[in-house]
Amino acid sequence: MKLLFLGDIVGRAARDAIISDLPGLRADLDADFVVVNGENAAGGFGITAQICEELFDAGVDVVTLGNHAWDQREALVHIERESRLIRPVNFPKGTPGRGAHLFETAKGERVLVINAMGRVFMDALDDPFAAIERELDACPLGEVADAILVDFHGEATSEKMAMGHFCDGRASLVVGTHSHVPTADAQVLPGGTAYQTDAGMCGDYNSVIGMEKDEPLNRFLSKIPSGRFQPALGPATLCGVFVETDARGLASRIEPVRIGGRLKRALPDV
Amino acid sequence: MKLLFLGDIVGRAARDAIISDLPGLRADLDADFVVVNGENAAGGFGITAQICEELFDAGVDVVTLGNHAWDQREALVHIERESRLIRPVNFPKGTPGRGAHLFETAKGERVLVINAMGRVFMDALDDPFAAIERELDACPLGEVADAILVDFHGEATSEKMAMGHFCDGRASLVVGTHSHVPTADAQVLPGGTAYQTDAGMCGDYNSVIGMEKDEPLNRFLSKIPSGRFQPALGPATLCGVFVETDARGLASRIEPVRIGGRLKRALPDV
Amino acid sequence: MKLLFLGDIVGRAARDAIISDLPGLRADLDADFVVVNGENAAGGFGITAQICEELFDAGVDVVTLGNHAWDQREALVHIERESRLIRPVNFPKGTPGRGAHLFETAKGERVLVINAMGRVFMDALDDPFAAIERELDACPLGEVADAILVDFHGEATSEKMAMGHFCDGRASLVVGTHSHVPTADAQVLPGGTAYQTDAGMCGDYNSVIGMEKDEPLNRFLSKIPSGRFQPALGPATLCGVFVETDARGLASRIEPVRIGGRLKRALPDV
Amino acid sequence: MKLLFLGDIVGRAARDAIISDLPGLRADLDADFVVVNGENAAGGFGITAQICEELFDAGVDVVTLGNHAWDQREALVHIERESRLIRPVNFPKGTPGRGAHLFETAKGERVLVINAMGRVFMDALDDPFAAIERELDACPLGEVADAILVDFHGEATSEKMAMGHFCDGRASLVVGTHSHVPTADAQVLPGGTAYQTDAGMCGDYNSVIGMEKDEPLNRFLSKIPSGRFQPALGPATLCGVFVETDARGLASRIEPVRIGGRLKRALPDV
Numbered sequence A, B, C, D: 001m002k003l004l005f006l007g008d009i010v011g012r013a014a015r016d017a018i019i020s021d022l023p024g025l026r027a028d029l030d031a032d033f034v035v036v037n038g039e040n041a042a043g044g045f046g047i048t049a050q051i052c053e054e055l056f057d058a059g060v061d062v063v064t065l066g067n068h069a070w071d072q073r074e075a076l077v078h079i080e081r082e083s084r085l086i087r088p089v090n091f092p093k094g095t096p097g098r099g100a101h102l103f104e105t106a107k108g109e110r111v112l113v114i115n116a117m118g119r120v121f122m123d124a125l126d127d128p129f130a131a132i133e134r135e136l137d138a139c140p141l142g143e144v145a146d147a148i149l150v151d152f153h154g155e156a157t158s159e160k161m162a163m164g165h166f167c168d169g170r171a172s173l174v175v176g177t178h179s180h181v182p183t184a185d186a187q188v189l190p191g192g193t194a195y196q197t198d199a200g201m202c203g204d205y206n207s208v209i210g211m212e213k214d215e216p217l218n219r220f221l222s223k224i225p226s227g228r229f230q231p232a233l234g235p236a237t238l239c240g241v242f243v244e245t246d247a248r249g250l251a252s253r254i255e256p257v258r259i260g261g262r263l264k265r266a267l268p269d270v
């Protein structure tokens, strides 16, 4: 199976790039399943029902979230009726929506998507390792699921690398999100799980993590807010990873994807 | 000028790789000046006088540090007599050693090296933006310095990107360290400063940030330490960036460097 | 019922004060049940089997713990056979020992003791609110338990006050530990639960949270460790709270207790 | 000299209590100088010019601030023309207003007031120890100042106790703010400086640190904001400390002050 994952979509510039470029990219890569992280899609803060639709129309199969999941309050309602929108699995019991779901591709293959949030330097949530363990046990790779994709939304590289090894041999892909910068450490771990510490954002890299740079810089320097954070509107780079899986659901290959904008282009040969 | 920077050297495997590969790499790249971050060189924790010597012998010009600077206490003494060893400039007043120094290359060009530490999700130190501003003012690019290299040792991508823009046009290179994972966002910023959020470590990437993975995983899962952290001893990848500067000291080019070990090779054409 | 709770016992000076003063204090207050937090009893770091015995011999019924629970590794074994030693209930599944237990007083009354850890500015653990809810549901006040004592080991006053209100009407006492400073906000909350944000440590208050002050001060000033933390050995103040409960198990009264050392004496009239 | 300090004033209930009770309290205590922390005076967030006036009219001599200093943006302007409004001294260079100032009492005695912010579990600022050292050196107790009052706005009890010892013998009073809970550790330190870890807030203690408790509890439980934080409007307790100094400016006495509301009354005999 061929999987494409793209990291945190930041604001309009990134949504526009998804809408214009994803259909072609999906076709070029012959991707069977496309997952994007949408936690910053609405002006940098959360996601709306309408933006979900735009993403699905552009060829996205599943949207994952993160710490910004509920910045737009309508997402709390929308997620209850939209099974293709997934939020971190280790949010408190009773949180609307789901943290993992088994999807079927057009070809009839089953893909389990899990979204979880790290805890190091992030908000206090329940143990993501235990939560992911439960999901993997409930839906084992090669038995119930043909592929398993884990979007681990975290800050610390240590926690993300640990999660990669924790899932190694049990998931097709563990990819980090949240740092908004792609890492250059794509590899198939010893047990067969594809891994990259962070997918990177889809957004303008002439910015501070996707936001127009003046206000972040002002706050670092003066510690006095003087305005809102606004997504930078320069050309966006779509960032993510492309993975091919074998008959067991393990990864035979992982390649970085970087299209457009300021970053060096990376497009897997297929 | 041609500058080579390599990120945090983690333990023996990485030191061995430096010793065996750096001389050739330096020659291949025709590098004028080589800086490495050595805060984890001694078994993952700090650096010793002897390790400094080994690094200098292998072709390193300057060693920078970070939050692990003093894990080996002899570094507190050694740094006072070894001007090629630089510690974060925003450590408290009275800290041994220097946070910035102007060096001269074999060809007689002057390179200012600044090391500073971020404060987001890190220990409380004085303002790195103000500290770097002072150093840049005291030794302006194109006037006193022919090139300026800033090793910004930080956790948060936001703070690191903000520092890149803060120095843009005033430094040749701002490169992050500390996350131990190379980022894939190398770019020349609009003002002419080369930037990459993190150089990545020199170390074994089948690990948790360079450490043998069992104990980190155990701690994430059980919250009960059951042993020490030990550097992973598999083949190390040397990670960093290569920068070419123009007559003004600004960057005409930045390229990632990844040699050996598990990560995808990246070697600039020269 | 009359309950006495004393906060974090720091080192030898505090243990000696417990041994010499607790028997008389218990008698004077006619206390039915005595709980102490012992996470710093062994030289400031953890607890041993022998120290547990000393505390029980001095009239302690139950010892609770906190983030320093396992600083002495023998506690991991000892807690499995000593039911009077309780560790935070929201430690990961599989952690040795218990986080809550129902005890019987000499008069045959049943006291549920729960120990939990906060998450704000502390290590990442599972939700203490959900964990305590489960314990309260399993052993309701006035039905299964005649009194319920919650030692909430936390840093942030906001989280501790929130826990007080969360348990209000369902526990006899919610008392904080970990800050090592007694608060002066003892009150019976509107629903009948006695509350104090922090019990304060049992230790020498001419110190930095019970530790000899030179090394903590040195680290704040220089950021360079130059030695170990050692408990201060001046006269200890025993700090805690005294609570009387009514027939429903709710609090009719809470009074601060401060005996010995440098702090102003507080001893309830009985 | 007789000094009265009251902690963080939270919202209208606390302001009303100040206005109605402070004139009598000041007279009863025969206080020469009254300082209050006003960082939460305006609906829990910051302070306005008009609220400053109300406080001065009620008998306050100086208002200090903290991390909420600029929540009301008019304070950035007002502090430039109102010398009785003091903000943390370790804010970045260029911050409006002053972090320390020498005042004169009605009797002609000179009181230096310093406000500083801690860094442990708080925003990244410059070193408060170094900053306070500079102020103490510039205006030594017993020479330039007849009394020196330090409001150390911090979270961690360790940092606050360390600051007390750091200033011991050089200030009349070091008192903490920010935790919004009074501590019961008032003492004159060995060198003669009066110390209490936290003054406590002036506000309604049937709350979560002064805020109506439903929304804080909701956020701890669900991690989903569902409204704004609002100050609790029940009867406020005025909390603080009363200090008498000797001819050298050192403390001969420190007593807690707690008036009104739910907490146990404490009023020094004079």
Ligand SMILES: [Fe+2]
Binding pocket: A008, A039, A040, A066, A178, A179, A180
């Ligand atoms: Fe994001």
Ligand SMILES: [Fe+2]
Binding pocket: A039, A066, A067, A068, A153, A177, A178
């Ligand atoms: Fe995020």
Ligand SMILES: [Fe+2]
Binding pocket: B008, B039, B040, B066, B178, B179, B180
């Ligand atoms: Fe490092």
Ligand SMILES: [Fe+2]
Binding pocket: B039, B066, B067, B068, B153, B177, B178
């Ligand atoms: Fe580091």
Ligand SMILES: [Fe+2]
Binding pocket: C008, C039, C040, C066, C178, C179, C180
């Ligand atoms: Fe403790």
Ligand SMILES: [Fe+2]
Binding pocket: C039, C066, C067, C068, C153, C177, C178
């Ligand atoms: Fe603790």
Ligand SMILES: [Fe+2]
Binding pocket: D008, D039, D040, D066, D178, D179, D180
């Ligand atoms: Fe406050």
Ligand SMILES: [Fe+2]
Binding pocket: D039, D066, D067, D068, D153, D177, D178
């Ligand atoms: Fe505050």
